[in-house]
Amino acid sequence: MSNKMHVKLNVNGEDHEFLAEPRELLIYALREKLNLTGPHVGCETSHCGACTVTMNGKSVKSCTVFVAQADGAEITTIEGLGSPGALHVLQEAFKEHHGLQCGFCTPGMITRAAKLLEENPNPTEAEVRFGIAGNICRCTGYQNIVKSILAAATELNAAKEAAQ
Amino acid sequence: MIPAAFEYYRPKDMAGVIALLQEHGDDARVVAGGHSLIPMMKLRMAEVPHLIDLQGIDGLGGITIKDGAVRIGAMTTQHEIITSQALADAAPIMKEAALQIADPQVRYMGTVGGNVANGDPGNDMPGLMQCLDAQFHLTGPDGDRAVAARDFYEAAYMTERADDEVLTAVTFATPVGGHAYEKQKRKIGDYATAAAAVQISKAGGKVATASIAMTNLSDTPIWSQAAGAALLGTDCGEAANKAAVAAMLDDIDPTEDNRGPVAFKRHAAGIVLGRAIARAWSRA
Ligand SMILES: Cc1cc2nc3c(=O)[nH]c(=O)nc-3n(C[C@H](O)[C@H](O)[C@H](O)COP(=O)(O)OP(=O)(O)OC[C@H]3O[C@@H](n4cnc5c(N)ncnc54)[C@H](O)[C@@H]3O)c2cc1C
Ligand code: FES
Numbered sequence: 394m395s396n397k398m399h400v401k402l403n404v405n406g407e408d409h410e411f412l413a414e415p416r417e418l419l420i421y422a423l424r425e426k427l428n429l430t431g432p433h434v435g436c437e438t439s440h441c442g443a444c445t446v447t448m449n450g451k452s453v454k455s456c457t458v459f460v461a462q463a464d465g466a467e468i469t470t471i472e473g474l475g476s477p478g479a480l481h482v483l484q485e486a487f488k489e490h491h492g493l494q495c496g497f498c499t500p501g502m503i504t505r506a507a508k509l510l511e512e513n514p515n516p517t518e519a520e521v522r523f524g525i526a527g528n529i530c531r532c533t534g535y536q537n538i539v540k541s542i543l544a545a546a547t548e549l550n551a552a553k554e555a556a557q
Numbered sequence: 558m559i560p561a562a563f564e565y566y567r568p569k570d571m572a573g574v575i576a577l578l579q580e581h582g583d584d585a586r587v588v589a590g591g592h593s594l595i596p597m598m599k600l601r602m603a604e605v606p607h608l609i610d611l612q613g614i615d616g617l618g619g620i621t622i623k624d625g626a627v628r629i630g631a632m633t634t635q636h637e638i639i640t641s642q643a644l645a646d647a648a649p650i651m652k653e654a655a656l657q658i659a660d661p662q663v664r665y666m667g668t669v670g671g672n673v674a675n676g677d678p679g680n681d682m683p684g685l686m687q688c689l690d691a692q693f694h695l696t697g698p699d700g701d702r703a704v705a706a707r708d709f710y711e712a713a714y715m716t717e718r719a720d721d722e723v724l725t726a727v728t729f730a731t732p733v734g735g736h737a738y739e740k741q742k743r744k745i746g747d748y749a750t751a752a753a754a755v756q757i758s759k760a761g762g763k764v765a766t767a768s769i770a771m772t773n774l775s776d777t778p779i780w781s782q783a784a785g786a787a788l789l790g791t792d793c794g795e796a797a798n799k800a801a802v803a804a805m806l807d808d809i810d811p812t813e814d815n816r817g818p819v820a821f822k823r824h825a826a827g828i829v830l831g832r833a834i835a836r837a838w839s840r841a
């Protein structure tokens with residue numbers, strides 16, 4: 394019963410292939426097989442959003458996806474958005490506006506926010522709050538997270554305009 | 558939170574799905590978005606030795622609106638329902654309800670088919686489908702058939718669907734008049750303490766048709782014929798609203814759980830339904 398299968402994932406632009414039991418949760422494959430420890434395990438019950446990654450263009454809770462379902466998928470984690478030397482606009486904004494305290498929720502929060510801004514580049518405050526409702530933060534009270542995302546939206550739009 | 562081991566299949570066509578369901582009977586289940594099934598498997602409340610993924614099957618997605626009818630493929634996600642302008646124009650209650658289900662991440666994965674086939678009394682789509690008098694389309698070894706949403710639910714997790722049948726689509730006539738989906742929940746991402754789906758149409762200032770269903774107040778969704786009838790021919794004012802609520806309260810049978818005792822749930826049901834009727838009428 395515990396037959397392993399070949400799983401292929403494209404994560405942050407790189408192809409990976411490994412053996413895994415179908416029941417392995419995507420979050421553990423990312424963290425333990427591919428060493429991508431950005432996405433966190435907060436609740437493991439589909440509620441907190443700390444494990445959020447982008448899979449085939451959707452924000453998903455990777456604790457609620459079997460690795461077998463993800464076979465063949467394209468995935469982006471926080472590691473694919475920016476790096477310490479070249480922060481993503483959202484990472485820069487979170488740093489600037491105190492969008493994090495302990496940082497535990499931050500990778501999921503920013504990965505979700507990136508998708509939100511891709512779909513809705515000019516969100517209102519209410520739309521930001523509704524759009525990150527699947528991500529729980531125990532520290533900040535959300536105020537500065539919302540501020541950071543709105544600031545990043547302005548920044549991204551200005552950059553887009555400048556490029557045109 | 559590690560589920561029991563299982564064999565995983567991703568067939569390329571429906572014949573392959575049905576063959577696997579026939580071969581493994583009770584031991585097999587299909588998985589759509591997985592956002593009801595996987596949590597149950599992680600808790601080991603569901604054991605599924607053979608898991609059949611529907612993601613490789615063509616033709617199970619898509620929203621079609623034609624000749625006064627709406628068809629939503631089983632694998633259509635709640636996110637797709639929210640972002641379909643055509644559906645928002647034809648049946649705005651779908652979007653209003655979908656926005657109140659779970660949270661953004663869950664809505665990218667959760668499908669209409671999974672939501673209605675699951676049989677969890679907490680799911681929002683079954684009551685909504687009963688309000689819209691939808692048909693559920695099933696395919697199995699003996700061919701295709703349709704079952705009315707109002708006849709589909711037998712008890713919690715018990716439905717008319719046979720183990721070797723797959724739900725392919727839901728269809729309903731484009732609703733007329735005003736709509737409202739009203740839901741009381743403890744927080745975003747929670748199932749309903751009480752939820753109401755209401756469609757009302759108006760003629761000559763009076764209620765011409767009314768359809769009312771509620772969620773999570775019984776072990777199945779409750780479409781109350783009497784509640785709708787209480788509004789017919791009235792001006793949908795306070796007295797009619799109260800009569801409809803009273804009729805619905807006669808038909809529900811909530812149980813005590815972590816969302817509150819029975820008296821509280823009945824109270825919440827009355828408030829939620831009263832608001833939904835008023836809002837639907839204001840849009841009729
Ligand atoms: C945190 C959280 C909050 C949630 N809140 C809500 C909420 O407020 N309201 C709500 O309604 N739902 C809620 N859900 C559930 C969510 O909407 C589910 O996604 C949905 O109920 C099931 O859809 P699915 O595609 O994920 O189905 P799955 O989990 O894949 O399947 C569910 C069941 O249906 C069966 N099934 C699936 N597709 C078919 C098919 N085509 N034919 C036959 N059988 C099929 C499966 O075998 C399984 O038994 C929540 C889920 C989570 C994780
Ligand atoms: S760890 Fe996945 S939602 Fe909390």
Ligand code: FES
Pocket residue numbers: 492493494495496497498499529530531532533
């Ligand atoms: S910063 Fe600590 S949980 Fe969000």
